Amino acid sequence: MILADKIIQLRKKNNWSQEEFAMHMKVSRQAVSKWEQAQSIPDLDKILLMASIFGVSTDYLLKDEIEIEEYVDDESSDYKVRRISLDEANQFLTIKSSISKWVALAIALFIVSPVPLLILDNMAALNYINNPSKASSLGVILIFMFVAIGVAILLLMKSKTEPFVYLQKEVFELQYGVESMVKQKQAQFQSQRVRYNMVGVILCILAVVPILMVQLLANETYQFIGVSMTLLMIGIGVFSFVYVGTIHGSLQQLLQEGDYTPLKKKRSSIVGAIAGVYWLSTTALYLYLSFSRQAWEKTWVIWPVAGVLFGAIMIITEVFADKKHS
Numbered sequence: 001m002i003l004a005d006k007i008i009q010l011r012k013k014n015n016w017s018q019e020e021f022a023m024h025m026k027v028s029r030q031a032v033s034k035w036e037q038a039q040s041i042p043d044l045d046k047i048l049l050m051a052s053i054f055g056v057s058t059d060y061l062l063k064d065e066i067e068i069e070e071y072v073d074d075e076s077s078d079y080k081v082r083r084i085s086l087d088e089a090n091q092f093l094t095i096k097s098s099i100s101k102w103v104a105l106a107i108a109l110f111i112v113s114p115v116p117l118l119i120l121d122n123m124a125a126l127n128y129i130n131n132p133s134k135a136s137s138l139g140v141i142l143i144f145m146f147v148a149i150g151v152a153i154l155l156l157m158k159s160k161t162e163p164f165v166y167l168q169k170e171v172f173e174l175q176y177g178v179e180s181m182v183k184q185k186q187a188q189f190q191s192q193r194v195r196y197n198m199v200g201v202i203l204c205i206l207a208v209v210p211i212l213m214v215q216l217l218a219n220e221t222y223q224f225i226g227v228s229m230t231l232l233m234i235g236i237g238v239f240s241f242v243y244v245g246t247i248h249g250s251l252q253q254l255l256q257e258g259d260y261t262p263l264k265k266k267r268s269s270i271v272g273a274i275a276g277v278y279w280l281s282t283t284a285l286y287l288y289l290s291f292s293r294q295a296w297e298k299t300w301v302i303w304p305v306a307g308v309l310f311g312a313i314m315i316i317t318e319v320f321a322d323k324k325h326s
Helices: 003-013 018-025 029-036 044-054 058-062 086-112 115-125 132-164 178-206 209-217 220-255 262-293 302-325
Strands: 082-084 172-174
Touching (some): 003 058, 018 044, 044 058, 086 220, 115 132, 115 220, 172 178, 262 302
């Protein structure tokens, strides 16, 4: 039996796809495909790593005449795959479920933070408040308070999940019973996820209605009411998305599905860096335009536009990341 056939046999015995095996081997899926098609031969260091991963001897891999697998003692192997126990998986899911509403609240606070300033500024302009400068100052203070509370919540919630950060970065295996437990929870959660996503979609679509209603039924002077209601509706919609998204994401992390497949874990550092710079830049632009031009009733449109552009940027990033790992 040639090396190519042995690789296929051992990989399938471990229930790994080519992509998953490539992650263990720190190579591209294309490299594994070439090995299995006998189009290329792994380097010696890869042979040694492969023997360690599969727990077989290098003689078995290299000598075609040896067709019966020669296993070596696991304790002598340098390669260790983290195995997730049932208790560990349940602990992770419990923590993610407990923080999901808090994370969603923090994101919603960022979105609705301009609402107090909009209301106070316009109330002062309509002479309901005697001191416009104090009204604006109070509105700005409230923006920073909302943002500060949101950031504090996110940092606190992140600290609770720090012990499980390896689930986002490493390839791991699940002990017996863990996969079936996670899939059962995923099936039970599906109907709730669909409901919350429907609420989020409907609210975000209808969020423009208050602005149009104010324009139709009232003086444009009161347009700030429509904008405030729009931001509140978007905030509630995003809360729904983030709440169920956090729980669903934790289930995907354990199953290594969706955004947590071995290939996407390779991309995560690149994507994370780009996303961080992008959203910080977007926030800075939003605050600069809003404060410098005092156009809060218009600058909110930056967020939906930024969301669409971010999706396009992520697609381009993933294409280049795939080429890099090829």
